[in-house]
Amino acid sequence: MINKMELKFSASLSNEILARQAVIAFISPLDPSLEEINEIKTIIAEGVSNAIIHGYELDASKDVFLKAVIDKDELELTIVDYGKGIVNLEEARMPHYTTRPDLERAGMGLTIMETLSDSFAIKTLPGMGCKLVIKKKLAKETISYGTTC
Template sequence: MDNEMTLSFVARSENESLARMAIMSFIAQLDPTIDELSEIKTIISEAVSNAIIHGYEGDERGIVTMHAVRSGDTIQVSIQDFGQGIANVEQAMEPLYTSKATLERSGMGFTIMESFADELAVDSAIGEGTSITFTKKISSVRTPVM
């Protein structure tokens, strides 16, 4: 492990941008490409918004925790809530499935996260919350020194 951080914040939608900015600062030394930055920001946005909307159902008293570890050119990030949990993770990860159709949710969050991450894991327990963990290798735009 080269570096590690943990950030906890209340489950308010405005804190989604806080989480994105924190992770961008955390990985800056790896010199990620624009595409990698965009992909990581999207994963963070999806995971945090899922925690707020689905985990806490908009209850702003909930806490979302983001934990990141940087090892070499790889980052691993976990977004965790302590909300209601997911009854059927496999079903929730199906493209176009949403439990919040009335909120105009697309049901593509997990699909998007999976497509941008090298690895994605979802752990959830009813009444205890959900943890989304992803791993991504950063290719770096730096020119190697010879």
């Protein structure tokens, strides 16, 4: 069966932990391994921090959207911002490329997310924002989300 959740939160880095923990709680019925938990936390941290730092330039009046869907053994994460967008996506995806060396960013977030995902897609338009869709297979399939009472 399919299970889904959506979260909308202010573009503040303090909400990164909320985003990570919400998804980890959401997938907990699948009994993910520690490795899977850590990889998913990393993917979310990188995606959400990009939305906040680059998309919205730390403007906490803006909103970040996070959706998670579990379909059988696959987790699909969607992270959306309606911020600046990316002008040159090919360049942005290159390891060590960053537009914010002043903030000591390493330029590795997109590369890390892609490496840890089974499928990784970015849609972006300058001035319109950025949408990441990440798919990751989990080792176990959920048995049931139904309640017993």
